Amino acid sequence: DTAVSQTPKYLVTQMGNDKSIKCEQNLGHDTMYWYKQDSKKFLKIMFSYNNKELIINETVPNRFSPKSPDKAHLNLHINSLELGDSAVYFCASSRLENIQYFGAGTRLSVL
Amino acid sequence: GQQLNQSPQSMFIQEGEDVSMNCTSSSIFNTWLWYKQDPGEGPVLLIALYKAGELTSNGRLTAQFGITRKDSFLNISASIPSDVGIYFCAGLPNYGGSQGNLIFGKGTKLSVKP
Numbered sequence: 203d204t205a206v207s208q209t210p211k212y213l214v215t216q217m218g219n220d221k222s223i224k225c226e227q228n229l230g231h232d233t234m235y236w237y238k239q240d241s242k243k244f245l246k247i248m249f250s251y252n253n254k255e256l257i258i259n260e261t262v263p264n265r266f267s268p269k270s271p272d273k274a275h276l277n278l279h280i281n282s283l284e285l286g287d288s289a290v291y292f293c294a295s296s297r298l299e300n301i302q303y304f305g306a307g308t309r310l311s312v313l
Numbered sequence: 314g315q316q317l318n319q320s321p322q323s324m325f326i327q328e329g330e331d332v333s334m335n336c337t338s339s340s341i342f343n344t345w346l347w348y349k350q351d352p353g354e355g356p357v358l359l360i361a362l363y364k365a366g367e368l369t370s371n372g373r374l375t376a377q378f379g380i381t382r383k384d385s386f387l388n389i390s391a392s393i394p395s396d397v398g399i400y401f402c403a404g405l406p407n408y409g410g411s412q413g414n415l416i417f418g419k420g421t422k423l424s425v426k427p
Contacts, residue, residue: 206355243399245356245417292355300405300415301346304355 205229208293208305215283216313223278223308225293234276235294235302236268245292251276288312319402319418326392327426334421335386336402344405345378345385346415351398359400360387392425399423 206227215221227234233252237245249268250257256268265281280287290309294302319336326332336345344363348356360371362378362385369376376387385404389396402418 243350243420243422245401245420247415294355300344301358301361302403302415303358304348306355307353 206293206295206303206305208291208308210308211306212309212311214311214313217283217285219283220279220281221283221310222280223291223293223310225276225278225305226274227293227295227303228274229295229297229303231295231297231303232273233296233298234270235296236276236278237292237294237304239290239292239307241289248278248291249276283312285312317402317404317416317418319421321421322419323422323424325424325426328392328394330392332389332392332396332423333386334400334402335384336404336418337384338404338406339383340406341382342385342404342406343382345376346403346405347374347376347385347387348401348403349398350401350420356401389423392423394425394427397423397425 209224235250236248238248239245248259248262251268251270267279268276270276288311290307292307293305296302317336317338346361347359349359350356360369360376365378365382366380367378373390378385399420399422401420403415
């Protein structure tokens with residue numbers, strides 16, 4: 203059983219398109235996150251979200267928006283994709299103690 | 314913003330050698346975590362540390378939460394080829410705030426020669 207699952211694993215798309223990445227966790231966690239990992243492997247947090255608040259990293263363009271239909275899901279929507287959006291995107295989840303468990307990643311390539 | 318200095322950036326070692334890497338910060342952390350990322354996968358938690366001075370082992374891995382609460386190290390003994398990957402430290406700073414304040418180091422890329 204995969205604890206944090208993301209789909210798709212690979213996403214290749216054209217510049218200007220709108221795309222979504224889905225994330226689901228079956229750990230019963232109350233907080234979910236999205237990270238971006240660039241080509242140098244730096245992990246940068248984009249969003250954290252629980253049922254009370256959304257915390258946005260101020261450097262994230264507003265073309266990126268998280269959407270949470272319920273506590274177990276946090277999907278990432280990206281509008282007007284740009285070349286610089288190419289990266290690996292990781293979803294993670296945690297309970298209050300803040301140990302985060304990661305999905306396997308979505309490799310986004312914008313052409 | 315808050316940063317963790319993780320070193321070394323990369324290591325090339327012979328199978329069987331011991332490995333040591335560390336993370337330092339200019340401010341105090343409440344929790345230190347060590348993750349490993351295999352190629353094509355997400356980071357996986359190796360060890361979690363919650364108290365200053367705490368020394369915790371997980372098989373051939375040993376990690377310590379520094380007494381000053383500003384650093385942590387990870388040791389791997391008798392390395393094997395499957396130890397290859399990127400190791401990340403992560404810390405929860407002491408200034409409270411909301412979830413999502415986990416801060417990651419830039420990673421140590423480990424290569425092991427058989």
